[in-house]
Amino acid sequence: MLGASGAVGQELLQLLDERQFPIAELRLLASARSAGQKQQWKGQELIVQEVSAAAFQGVDLVLASAGGSVSKQWRQAITDAGAVMVDNSSAFRMDEGVPLVVPEVNPDAAFSHQGVIANPNCTTILLSLALAPLAAKRPMRRVVVSTYQSASGAGARAMDELRDLSQVVLDGGTPESSVLPHSLAFNLFLHNSPLQANSYCEEEMKMVNETRKIMALPDLRFSATCVRVPVLRAHSEAVNVEFEQPFPVAEARALLAEAPGVELIDRSDENRFPMPTDVTGRDPVAVGRIRQDISEPNALEFWLCGDQIRKGAALNAIQIAELLIAA
Incomplete structure (x- = not known):
């Protein structure tokens, strides 16, 4: 190793x-x-x-x-x-x-x-587990993702810094980050990887290019926005997928419930959907809040969380x- x-x-x-x-x-x-x-x-x-x-x-x-x-x-x-x-x-x-x-x-x-x-990349792994069973049923046209990425993506020192600076804030002090470019304590910021010529950051383009390669869809229309959030080790993603034709929510839910590596947490009657605490230290990627996009009849939206260090x-x-x- x-x-x-x-x-x-x-x-x-x-x-x-x-x-x-x-x-x-x-x-x-x-x-x-x-x-x-x-x-x-x-x-x-x-x-x-x-x-x-x-x-x-x-x-x-x-x-x-x-x-x-x-x-x-x-x-x-x-x-x-x-x-x-x-x-x-x-x-x-x-x-x-x-x-x-x-x-x-x-x-x-x-x-x-x-x-x-x-x-x-961690965000790509988590996303692909949810996309694959849906794309196998109906071809995808376009994917739009916003990620909410934990401190662990920047390493163990970033996790330690989040713990330490959170206590600084609770004690009434001013947090000063030395590992990340900005303090994550009670804060969030857009991913700080280098901006590319197209104004997307490197992390966002990793998602775009890697998802296309894994899914063998080189022309897939894909856009991503990546955000660092004050969570220790589990990433979350808000996903919008447009298909070639309408995709019934019940069918998508059933497919995801049976998908390998996926756990469905989609209890609308309780307003209970995946959270980072559901997946921290665990293998599955939790998916939920699967719903019809009200702006596009061929699109679905859903939310997922996965442990960045583990499955990611x-x-x-x-x-x-x-x-x-x-x-």
Whole structure:
């Protein structure tokens, strides 16, 4: 494993244990700065090793969650060693010949790899689980999404900062952020990834391009607005989907209730729909408030929540690995 000390790396270690992933030897690799640290896993103490080309010899699978620059640096050494890299960064997602995989949506794509399989962006993973069963029934014309993204998307330090600065506000102080560009304590702001030439930010364009690739719909009309909100680790999304023809709400609800990786929380009589607390620390993506768009007869609207660290990152990577070993 490359990058075990971060929030996603820690979740990967937990899930490898929980899901009883078959492992003969687990190597934890990191930069020289982190080498020598100790990690507890399944009752044993593992020593973090400094990453090197030699460290990949004899390895079958590398779960990489150390960032795009690290993945790019070690890709060749990993593939030269005969290992397959499941990469959680954005480094290779749109590369020709690198499959971008959500196992419940496009599992067959995983087997076209050339040594690297990309794990999609967290918001894309959560969205695709809800889109796929609907798109399989009726072709989609257009998708419009607004995301409400938790602090965990910016890493463990951002989560710690949200906790700390929330207490500062409660104590009457003025929060000053050093990890995020603005304090998230009792606040929200538009995603701070770099703006592109089209005035969409990088995070928004990740959703656009990755969803098109996963769904094999290169011309899908898609627009996204991404917002960072004061939630620790679960993302939420408001989704509007226009189809080629009307889509009865009852039919959509039934399809989503049976969809793999999806949990339906859609109790209109109680005004009870998915919340981040419903999915934190859990595998399913919760979907609800499925309704007819009153402005467009061919469109549906719905709301979803999913754990960003779990299904939005670590769990999806391990599910990809499980596909490979089951083949």
